[in-house]
Amino acid sequence: MARVSASGRYAGTPVLLTGAQGFIGSWLARRLLDAGAEVVVPARDGRRFDSRCVVFDADIVDVPAMRRLVDAHGVRAVFHLAAQSTLGVARRDPLATFDVNVRGTYSVLDACRTARVPVERVVVASSYLHSNDPYVASKACAEVVSRSYAQAWGVPVAVLRLANVYGGGDHNFTRLVPETARALVRRESPVLRSDGTPERDFLYVEDAVDAYLAVASSLDNPDARARVWTAGSGDPVAVLDVVRRLISVAGNGVEPVVQGRSTPGELDRETVDASALRDELGWRPRWQLDRGLAETYSWYSSELA
Numbered sequence: 001m002a003r004v005s006a007s008g009r010y011a012g013t014p015v016l017l018t019g020a021q022g023f024i025g026s027w028l029a030r031r032l033l034d035a036g037a038e039v040v041v042p043a044r045d046g047r048r049f050d051s052r053c054v055v056f057d058a059d060i061v062d063v064p065a066m067r068r069l070v071d072a073h074g075v076r077a078v079f080h081l082a083a084q085s086t087l088g089v090a091r092r093d094p095l096a097t098f099d100v101n102v103r104g105t106y107s108v109l110d111a112c113r114t115a116r117v118p119v120e121r122v123v124v125a126s127s128y129l130h131s132n133d134p135y136v137a138s139k140a141c142a143e144v145v146s147r148s149y150a151q152a153w154g155v156p157v158a159v160l161r162l163a164n165v166y167g168g169g170d171h172n173f174t175r176l177v178p179e180t181a182r183a184l185v186r187r188e189s190p191v192l193r194s195d196g197t198p199e200r201d202f203l204y205v206e207d208a209v210d211a212y213l214a215v216a217s218s219l220d221n222p223d224a225r226a227r228v229w230t231a232g233s234g235d236p237v238a239v240l241d242v243v244r245r246l247i248s249v250a251g252n253g254v255e256p257v258v259q260g261r262s263t264p265g266e267l268d269r270e271t272v273d274a275s276a277l278r279d280e281l282g283w284r285p286r287w288q289l290d291r292g293l294a295e296t297y298s299w300y301s302s303e304l305a
Helices: 023-034 063-073 087-092 094-113 134-153 176-185 205-218 239-250 275-281 289-304
Strands: 014-018 038-043 054-057 077-080 121-127 157-162 164-166 202-204 228-231
Touching: 014 023, 014 063, 014 094, 023 038, 023 205, 038 063, 054 063, 063 094, 077 094, 077 205, 087 094, 087 134, 094 121, 094 134, 121 134, 121 205, 134 157, 157 205, 164 176, 164 205, 164 289, 176 239, 176 289, 202 205, 202 289, 205 228, 205 275, 228 275, 239 289
Parallel strands: 014 038, 014 077, 038 054, 077 121, 121 157, 157 228, 164 202
Antiparallel strands: none
């Protein structure tokens, strides 16, 4: 499958993108900007974005501010990716996590509900839901809120759950791939905080962007409102295998340190079923894991050197 193009649909279109300063959001922003979209991002505290973005002084949890943003720019499409997504932070500060992930979602959706110019499509980011920790619970709540706005008020919204997304630009070094890549750039041994056997579904960031655009396009059909889609490779890989593949890419001959502990409640095997995206929307991952890891390590090697 070729990369999903945004050029025809989004050229000259005002698009609200929350989370544009984040890992996946920055990739999606570039794709939309390259297609000629007017990408509007809510920002506070002087955060930096791609200079082509239009920055609007607003906090996503501020409902009146988000309404002003949507109306001021005549927003026609929304990608809501902003979230508190670090599991450790969610455990330490669940209230702040629920505030950003739940309140932030209904703030964006209510701005769409009351928009003077009808918003044509809204995609809300979610995650593979497999536990009841505060982060996962907050995303489950955001999904319920999203479906409510679609069903009660006809807001054209769909939800996209993603597997473990990796790629250059992820600065969350609590995640496996960034943490391993950083260690290898430093010629240190990567440390696994488990016994290495848990299997995870990994998705390259370009494929994640394709999935967002495919789900957005699905909202041309009113029957697609309130749908929850999932995207992943469908081919889970043991985390120790991923680490060894990155070591091979780096070529520096270090050995991983396996601590032999597991996180309570952690799944042994995670498989994301993307059959609906494949069969109904034609989406398929284009990046094989080895190719994606090589591209990812190249980014970290250049960025961290």
